[in-house]
Amino acid sequence: MQTLSFAKGHATHNDFVILVDREAMTPLSADTVRWLCDRRGGIGADGVLRAVRSELIPEWQGKPDLWFMDYRNADGSIAEMCGNGLRLFVRYLLDQGLVDAEPVEIATRAGLRKAWACLDGRIKVSMGRVRVAEQPTWIESNGRRYDATTVDVGNPHAGVRLDDVEQLRALDLSVAPTFDQAVYPAGVNVEFVVPVAENALQMRVFERGVGETQSCGTGVVASAAAQLHSLGRQTGSLTVTVPGGALKVDVDDDQAYLTGPAVVVAQGRVTLPKQ
Numbered sequence: 001m002q003t004l005s006f007a008k009g010h011a012t013h014n015d016f017v018i019l020v021d022r023e024a025m026t027p028l029s030a031d032t033v034r035w036l037c038d039r040r041g042g043i044g045a046d047g048v049l050r051a052v053r054s055e056l057i058p059e060w061q062g063k064p065d066l067w068f069m070d071y072r073n074a075d076g077s078i079a080e081m082c083g084n085g086l087r088l089f090v091r092y093l094l095d096q097g098l099v100d101a102e103p104v105e106i107a108t109r110a111g112l113r114k115a116w117a118c119l120d121g122r123i124k125v126s127m128g129r130v131r132v133a134e135q136p137t138w139i140e141s142n143g144r145r146y147d148a149t150t151v152d153v154g155n156p157h158a159g160v161r162l163d164d165v166e167q168l169r170a171l172d173l174s175v176a177p178t179f180d181q182a183v184y185p186a187g188v189n190v191e192f193v194v195p196v197a198e199n200a201l202q203m204r205v206f207e208r209g210v211g212e213t214q215s216c217g218t219g220v221v222a223s224a225a226a227q228l229h230s231l232g233r234q235t236g237s238l239t240v241t242v243p244g245g246a247l248k249v250d251v252d253d254d255q256a257y258l259t260g261p262a263v264v265v266a267q268g269r270v271t272l273p274k275q
């Protein structure tokens with residue numbers, strides 16, 4: 001049995017267990033991730049963030065001296081990117097003195113990301129180039145089929161626009177939405193969105209590998225980019241309110257940025273079950 005240090009935190013109530021495994025001594029099995037994320041039998045979280053030196057990650061071809069964010073969903077699956085997780089990861093590394101120079105550079109499966117600590121305590125992260133597909137698709141939820149927009153934020157998203165906030169509140173997201181498997185062979189994160197002002201959206205999300213969460217950083221960026229696209233705009237700034245709080249998205253000619261809170265709430269030791 002292995003005993004490790006862990007931290008637990010959240011970013012707009014999208015919560016994560018953080019494990020520091022600098023020398024890549026503790027590769028995580030899907031079972032272990034499921035156990036860590038179990039809210040009754042384990043610590044409880046939407047996902048796990050494992051911090052490993054980037055030179056020890058064979059798939060990472062960039063700078064060798066960074067922290068690599070090895071992100072896992074609560075069901076044990078691997079995802080390319082996690083926007084809320086990235087902000088919490090950076091908050092933790094800064095608090096622990098494990099990074100100093102800003103921007104903090106982090107290696108992820110979706111590529112290099114940069115982060116800045118804002119004076120008000122929030123963390124701003126670069127989210128890469130966001131791609132909004134022209135070809136519409138569909139999502140089925142609560143017995144209804146909706147038109148949906150595909151957005152790539154390093155991980156896959158499908159955005160559904162609803163008419164009003166009442167409709168958004170009434171959705172039952174305890175049941176997974178269904179989608180076109182040919183469009184999303186590796187699954188998809190589904191966002192339901194209502195524009196509530198010129199530069200403001202409300203959103204709920206059903207995350208691939210997790211279920212409904214209180215927030216999804218990549219989903220918030222996908223929704224903002226889809227909204228700008230629907231207005232014929234490439235750039236702009238939006239506030240997106242999710243059940244767990246509010247996030248700011250800025251899209252410029254090169255890429256998107258996500259700004260919001262990230263809080264470490266506990267630290268301790270965890271004994272992992274036999275892997």
Ligand SMILES: N[C@@H](CCC[C@H](N)C(=O)O)C(=O)O
Pocket residue numbers: 014047073078079080081082083084085155156189207208209210215216217218219
């Ligand atoms: N909560 C995340 C997204 C995590 C990954 C996602 N569930 C996937 O499978 O792509 C975020 O804040 O972006």
